[in-house]
Amino acid sequence: GENVEQHPSTLSVQEGDSAVIKCTYSDSASNYFPWYKQELGKRPQLIIDIRSNVGEKKDQRIAVTLNKTAKHFSLHITETQPEDSAVYFCAASSGGSNYKLTFGKGTLLTVNP
């Protein structure tokens, strides 16, 4: 089955700096890669996703890049703000018509004011 590795497990940055979280996956048939943000005590919220037919997608201060050949994808947050502090999870679909997601173990991002 699919295996998703996520790094780093914790990341601390200064407000205004950029943050990058990286994930690798094992199933070459995977075709959908979402990122979720989970604030303490809250539900995971989808913040951005990318399909396998594109290499990069941006939404204001966040962007995701995908390298299908190397089977890795990354989340980039620019101009970080304290409210970006949360746990971020990457995920990869099982591929084909099975949309089940396998999640990474999460990255705790702390943005220091």
Added chain:
Amino acid sequence: GAGVSQSPSNKVTEKGKDVELRCDPISGHTALYWYRQSLGQGLEFLIYFQGNSAPDKSGLPSDRFSAERTGGSVSTLTIQRTQQEDSAVYLCASSPKYEQYFGPGTRLTVT
């Protein structure tokens, strides 16, 4: 519109008792997922319902866990003979195809 809802929000039960957790998905979403999240941990897949297909039960940790989805809508996760290691937040998500939308979760504490 209304998001995914779950009930109860909190459940405290004694070891050995059975519990039922409920999930109301977003109307029209064909897929429904159950996950378990222990404190400070990631999302552990439990079970997946897609339309009228047989559910994918590959993540259920033991035969004490079962789930059903009636009429392609509401789902119930049942844990029989609860153990202390079952204590966690149980999250439900529904999906129209790819994107999954999570409910607020049920925090289960087994004493």
